[in-house]
Amino acid sequence: MPEQGDIVLIPIPCTDLSSQKRRPVVVISNDTYNRNTADVIVVALTSNPEPVNYSFAITSSDLEKGGLNRPSRIRVDKIYALSQSIVVKTFGRVNATTLDRIRQTLQDLVEKKS
Numbered sequence: 001m002p003e004q005g006d007i008v009l010i011p012i013p014c015t016d017l018s019s020q021k022r023r024p025v026v027v028i029s030n031d032t033y034n035r036n037t038a039d040v041i042v043v044a045l046t047s048n049p050e051p052v053n054y055s056f057a058i059t060s061s062d063l064e065k066g067g068l069n070r071p072s073r074i075r076v077d078k079i080y081a082l083s084q085s086i087v088v089k090t091f092g093r094v095n096a097t098t099l100d101r102i103r104q105t106l107q108d109l110v111e112k113k114s
Contacts, residue, residue: 002027002040002084005099007066007092010042010082026074026094028102038085043102044078053077054109058098066092074098076105 002008004027012023027034029041047070049057054077060067074094094102 001034002087002090003034003093004028004030005064005093005095006090007045007063007094008040008042008090009088010080010086011088012044012080022088024072024091025080026102028079028099028106034084038083039081040084040087042080042082043106044075044080045072046075047072049073054105056101056105058094062095062098064093064095068092074102074105076102076109079106 006027007024008027009022010025011020012025013020024045025042026045027040027042029039034040049071051073052075055073055075057071057073058068059071
């Protein structure tokens with residue numbers, strides 16, 4: 001069972017739903033949710049270094065466990081609810097500071113703006 005903060009490899013559908021590619025994602029759903037449902041809520045992790053709104057850069061130093069092949073960006077604007085059964089493997093876990101940053105960036109995304 002994936003845990004909150006885990007970096008897992010998962011087949012992600014392309015936006016036009018014509019195909020899928022294996023992509024890394026960060027589990028943001030809490031462990032109680034993960035234990036009690038067949039799904040997991042995740043945000044995208046990309047190696048594309050270009051800054052976009054509602055994203056931030058991370059490196060292996062932002063991980064509690066595992067490592068990244070290259071600096072990456074967490075994209076909280078790319079949120080997926082997926083079946084835990086399609087997780088291919090777990091290869092890391094972000095640290096508590098990075099999880100807090102995900103929460104804050106997600107809150108900024110959904111906050112009411114005038």
